[in-house]
Amino acid sequence: MNTPIAIIGAGLGGLTLARVLHIHGIAATIYEAETSANARAQGGLLDIHEYNGQLALKAADLYNQLLGIIIEGADAKRICDQHGNVLLEWPSTDNGGRPEVERGELRRILLESLPADTIRWGHKLTAATPLGGGRHLLSFANGSTMTTDLLVGADGAWSRVRPLLSEVKPAYAGISFIETVLFQSNSRHTASAEVVGDGTLMAVVPNKGILAHRHASGTLQTYVALNRPEDWFARLDLSDPVTAMALLADEFDGWAPELIALITNGDTDPVLRPIHALPVKHKWDRVHGVTLLGDAAHLMSPFAGEGANLAMYDGALLGEAIVANPGSIEAALIAYEKELFPRSAETAAETDGNLRLFFNETAPQGLIDLFTQYLPEK
Numbered sequence: 175m176n177t178p179i180a181i182i183g184a185g186l187g188g189l190t191l192a193r194v195l196h197i198h199g200i201a202a203t204i205y206e207a208e209t210s211a212n213a214r215a216q217g218g219l220l221d222i223h224e225y226n227g228q229l230a231l232k233a234a235d236l237y238n239q240l241l242g243i244i245i246e247g248a249d250a251k252r253i254c255d256q257h258g259n260v261l262l263e264w265p266s267t268d269n270g271g272r273p274e275v276e277r278g279e280l281r282r283i284l285l286e287s288l289p290a291d292t293i294r295w296g297h298k299l300t301a302a303t304p305l306g307g308g309r310h311l312l313s314f315a316n317g318s319t320m321t322t323d324l325l326v327g328a329d330g331a332w333s334r335v336r337p338l339l340s341e342v343k344p345a346y347a348g349i350s351f352i353e354t355v356l357f358q359s360n361s362r363h364t365a366s367a368e369v370v371g372d373g374t375l376m377a378v379v380p381n382k383g384i385l386a387h388r389h390a391s392g393t394l395q396t397y398v399a400l401n402r403p404e405d406w407f408a409r410l411d412l413s414d415p416v417t418a419m420a421l422l423a424d425e426f427d428g429w430a431p432e433l434i435a436l437i438t439n440g441d442t443d444p445v446l447r448p449i450h451a452l453p454v455k456h457k458w459d460r461v462h463g464v465t466l467l468g469d470a471a472h473l474m475s476p477f478a479g480e481g482a483n484l485a486m487y488d489g490a491l492l493g494e495a496i497v498a499n500p501g502s503i504e505a506a507l508i509a510y511e512k513e514l515f516p517r518s519a520e521t522a523a524e525t526d527g528n529l530r531l532f533f534n535e536t537a538p539q540g541l542i543d544l545f546t547q548y549l550p551e552k
Contacts, residue, residue, distance in 0.1 A: 177203045179496075180312060180322035182299050182335055184208070186277075187468035187485030188328030189284035192292055193234040194493030205314065207298035207329075211285055218395045219374075219387045220280060220482050221249060221272040227483035230490035239283040240275065245390045248274035250373030253542055258369045258377075258430035262542050266373065274373065276389070277482065299334045308463025308503060310338075324503050325464040326492070328485070331450060333470035339458040344450035344473050347529060350407050351385075351397040351447040352422060354440035359394045363439060365432035370394055377433055378537045382425060384433050396436040397447070400425060401533055404448060412444050419444060449475045449529075454522040457515045465507050467492055472518035477528035480521045488514065 179195065181188045184206035192202045208214065222228055222240065231237045249272055251264035285293075298315040302325060305311055310325045327335025331344055359367035367388070369375065375386040381401035386394055400407075400422070412418050423437045452473045458466075465471075468485030492510045499506040531540045 175320045177320055177322045179203065179324045179326070180205060180310075180320070181326045181328050182312075182333075183327070183329035183468075183470070184211075184285075184293050184295075185328060185330060185468060185485065186281060186284065186482050187489040188326070189281065189288070190230050190234055190486040190489030191326065191328065191467065191493050192489075193236065193284060193287050194490050195496065196288060196292070197235055198493070198497045200493075200496065202292070204293045204328075205297040205299060205312070206293055206295055207315075209296045211281075211295075215278070218277060219245070219248060219274045219389065220277050221274050221479050222280075223480070223483045224271045226480075226487040230483075230486035233490040233494060234284070234287070234486075236283055236287055239287075240273075240280070243275045243279040243283065244273040245275060248373045248388070248390070250371060251545065252371045252373070252375050253538055253545065254369065254375060254377040254433075255538065256377060256379055256426070256429040256433065258432055261538060262545055263371075264373075264545060272479075280482075299329065302335055302338055302464075304338070304463075310463060323463060324496075327464070327466040327470040328468055328489070330469045331473045333466065335464065336466060336470050338464050339461050339466060340456065342452060342456060344452050346404050347449040347451050347475050348403075349399055349401045349449050349475075349529070349533065350404070351399055351449065352407075352410075352412075352419075352437075353445040353447055354396045354398065354419070354437060355442045356394040356396070356436065356439055357441045358392055359388070360392045363394065363435060366394060366435045366439070367392070369430065369432045370436075376532075376538070376541060377429075378532055378541060380535050380537050381533050383533060383537070384426070384429075384436055386436055394436065396440075398422060398426075398437050399533070407446055407448065410446075412446060415440070415444055451475055451522070451526070454526055455515075455519045456522075457511075457519075460504075460508060460511065462504060465492065465511060467514075471514065472522055474522045474525040475529045476525075477532055478521065478525040480525060484518065484521060487517075 179202035253262040386396040467488035495506040495510040
């Protein structure tokens with residue numbers, strides 16, 4: 175069986191690409207390793223930027239649906255010291271340039287915008303073999319195979335498609351997150367809810383910090399950041415959450431109780447999220463019939479909030495390039511990659527700089543200086 179356009183991965187970028195192609199009458203098939211849309215939780219909040227993520231959703235004719243899932247006031251930000259004292263307050267901007275949404279809700283509107291048969295769930299790619307002329311043979315863990323004329327790797331950090339284009343692998347960025355979740359914070363975790371505020375909390379010192387988001391439901395989602403080698407976290411046995419989180423809290427000895435509670439009072443099992451990145455200027459030579467988007471192309475740390483936005487923007491622009499070059503996949507890929515590489519390099523450099531700024535020896539002052547530049551006028 176031959177699929178003209180095969181997209182590996184049903185994340186935001188792959189879905190956006192399929193949607194842009196669909197509204198222009200071009201069929202594509204998405205192959206996704208997960209067994210269903212609800213196979214796992216979809217993560218926390220995303221701020222959708224007017225210069226890339228919002229443009230992508232406009233290209234996908236889904237901007238009005240975006241407006242319907244914005245969480246009012248959630249774009250507020252607060253920087254605190256380790257004692258819970260507020261150092262900088264960033265009020266909500268009435269959801270102008272960077273409104274916040276639930277990642278799961280954003281994925282839902284993309285999924286619902288596609289024909290039901292667009293996604294092949296339970297198809298984990300195990301191998302992609304070049305056949306010549308830009309065609310590839312795709313092999314999946316469920317035993318099925320198919321060929322494709324255009325292969326798009328939208329399959330994230332550890333992409334199975336990337337090795338067709340690049341030998342580079344993501345490198346550990348020196349810092350990891352431990353994710354915790356506190357439910358019903360307004361009634362059960364009132365002190366922590368108060369210190370987080372209405373949107374995002376950033377409490378950082380050199381080499382560590384506590385970052386938290388308040389969801390519309392009152393859930394507090396926390397990322398405890400620590401600059402330690404990967405093997406340090408390997409010794410943190412998260413199968414025993416109480417002991418592990420107590421050890422993690424010891425790294426924040428002397429911090430305010432309401433901040434420590436974000437570490438120790440989690441209502442779900444903690445999740446380790448090591449931060450990896452591809453080189454800032456990651457690129458590849460043109461290979462017939464295959465390309466990448468999103469984290470597969472330019473994995474970076476989350477310290478500019480650009481990952482999901484860039485993935486959708488990549489998907490939209492690749493879709494538009496295919497539409498603009500009917501009958502010539504190579505012309506479309508050349509046009510797409512010509513813009514992709516400088517765009518992603520610029521953002522990756524910004525993100526890498528922000529990672530260092532968040533936790534450097536001046537923290538939190540460098541972070542305060544950064545946000546002060548962009549404070550909305552009163």
